[in-house]
Amino acid sequence: MAATIQPAPVEDADASPGRAACLAALQARFGARFTVNETIREQHANTLTWQGNQPPDAVVFPETTEEVVEIVRLCAAHHTPMIPYGTGTSLEGHVNAPFGGVCIDTSRMKAVIAVHAEDLDVVVEPGVTRKELNEYLRDAGLFFPIDPGADASIGGMAATRCSGTNAVRYGTMRENVLALEVVLPDGRVIHTGSRAKKSAAGYDLTHLFIGSEGTLGVITKITLRLHGIPEAISAGCCPFPSVHAACDATIQTIQSGIPVARIELLDAASVRSVNAYSKIGLPETPMLLVEFHGTDASVQEQAARFGEIAEGLGGGPFEWATRAEDRTRLWQARHDAYWAGRAANPGMLTFATDVCVPISRLADCVEETTRDLESIGIAGATVGHVGDGNFHTQPFFDVNDAAQRVAIEGFLERLAARALAYGGTCTGEHGIGQGKMKFMAAEHGEDALGVMRAIKQAIDPENLMNPGKILPQRAGNMR
């Protein structure tokens, strides 16, 4: 097995006749759907987190798989990196272009190709966003459950193995993608999986591309599982005396088989900032927001059982949001927790950490993480998809204060190490991108990382697909 990737050298765009020829050819072919405008290029690199902004040399907007093939063939012929792009809502620098190259923006690929209501599946192009898809599906009584908060594109969600608040019941993109169409780094088009619910036919290429973050090819079609819109939905919030009690309630809920659709933790700091930002007047203690899906009778039964569990752990009273608009307000407030935290800490930089651990270790991991931040004198707030053991602690810090930056780096190292020591992962749903490459060896071990490198080498031997992501490079390999 190849132990390391030896990519072909890629020169600076300004200095490389190949790169310049590639851009000229794309310009000639795509006209107004090709741009080197600096503002647009910067918008197509990382804009959301403290990773720097590394714009591509150009952005191109294909409208069909065939156009993606043309772009990929041109780039491959000129040894030009390609960065597939959805909505740019990823959080770890996934869309940065550290070696320049061409950003392939799929946002014009917006067709819902086929809805198969009887089979509960849909085939879409990658630029369709999850909200657009659910708008489209509503009249058919169907919905697509994966909800990361941001209105991300389905292509990007597949590429990052995205999840969110509904994953505890419906799974992540890993469980909800049946099939893919992918343009390989040399321009060949493959189809992985099928519309059958299961298959034992050979290597699972679908799951290889889900979560590959654009490093193995460009996803151009996605077949998703759908679900019927539940007959009854009820949601509510339940205060707890401590994060530990809230986590224990979560464990008991999952263990007793209650098919909870969402179970979200907010610590007291998060509740305070959410109250201030969204004016929802929650009691300012650790809190679980929960939602149940089912028939009227089963939803009532689930809620009653959850209420008993909460009461047994000193939680409650459980307050219901029975009206759809109140539910929407509650979940919007939850999704806005990140922005609420920013508003509550003016002038401070923040970002969301993303470790995920076995749920038995969740309370300890959250509490140790909170104490760690306190010990370095940095404010923080935590929300979590606790049914999955996944939580996001946000530190709020002064990015211009070198000591705080160093302290945050140390905090992130300890957080990842803590999650791994508890049998977990450095990222539950945000992905590796650039930001977490340094944790890959610790999480997987050098030999498993070697298998990943061998696969990358086998599928993208020139290292042209989103280079500089997921797999830590040896220094000097590019530029």
Add this chain to the structure above:
Amino acid sequence: MAATIQPAPVEDADASPGRAACLAALQARFGARFTVNETIREQHANTLTWQGNQPPDAVVFPETTEEVVEIVRLCAAHHTPMIPYGTGTSLEGHVNAPFGGVCIDTSRMKAVIAVHAEDLDVVVEPGVTRKELNEYLRDAGLFFPIDPGADASIGGMAATRCSGTNAVRYGTMRENVLALEVVLPDGRVIHTGSRAKKSAAGYDLTHLFIGSEGTLGVITKITLRLHGIPEAISAGCCPFPSVHAACDATIQTIQSGIPVARIELLDAASVRSVNAYSKIGLPETPMLLVEFHGTDASVQEQAARFGEIAEGLGGGPFEWATRAEDRTRLWQARHDAYWAGRAANPGMLTFATDVCVPISRLADCVEETTRDLESIGIAGATVGHVGDGNFHTQPFFDVNDAAQRVAIEGFLERLAARALAYGGTCTGEHGIGQGKMKFMAAEHGEDALGVMRAIKQAIDPENLMNPGKILPQRAGNMR
């Protein structure tokens, strides 16, 4: 990307000093846990279906991961093929040794390493069988749902991406394996995944090894998801006027969100042979066997809703097996359908086909398949995991009648083509092994097959891990 595998030539064991030296070294190291006994070798090759029996040169019985590493290193050093082995219950010649080599029988690796009740997971060695695991878990109130009928080993079930009657609710091995330990073809040991419920950290190696049928490495530990034993279980059978009506009832059940735990079709021919074999006195018409899991109240509600759907399609009356022993009898009868079919057709050979299609196409696919068999004058019977769109039509034929053999080959070709035309797969759960390699190109296309070959080449460049399975070889590559 490498388009084809160019394996190192492997000579005949008798003629190869390398092979002989390998066997001698294993004999010296493993003593009584190594054998070249002909009967044992034949038992360790395919024994169940009409694929021939191709025994390995030797069988070795490791007890630890470290011993597997020793075996793999020895075999790799001597260019000797390795065939990982669980219980030998696979159905497509997966454990045959077409190029000879060493069968690595994992049946002595039987430790349940850790049960994490709060996290609903368990870590096991590959030789633990599913029934042994469920015995072990019962007192903790937990169970592992995947149930292929045979008492297969967990390692083999992971290697073949196995499923069975509970998959409609609980998923297949694809959804129920969290992490693996794998010995690579060069003897290095990797760990894939973690005990976290989800992760977005790099390429999904866990899913790459699930379903790889021993062609990429030897699975030596498996972390599985568990479930709480349901408070209430109810099961029963419901006759229908036609296969079509039973399939329509299945579609409506799934679509309306009833979380049915099992929903199994038996056609009239299967019911007749099951009645004769298991003496359960079912009405001899197409039949759905169903099971519901939940609380007392939710199980009653599910059953009532299913009953309404069945009645609306001319089915019923729905008969309950309320006592646990009656339920067990019912499901044992279902699992014995294969043997019941053999008993009903004395002197005839049979095997189970395994296509899987979107459920909207299931009724048509089953009926066309039945008519196809009738048209070539061969008896058949069908059972199916209809909630997944997966069915097993068993032909009964005279293996000594050359015309019937040819007719069956044609039937199998048409069956696979029919499933693919309906957007399905040639195998829902049995896997490719040797028997279905000829359908791989039609199912995946040459380019996707090329990606699979490139991955095999990257991880097993010498083609020593279970060669001659999954990926069709060019003629003359081995022996």
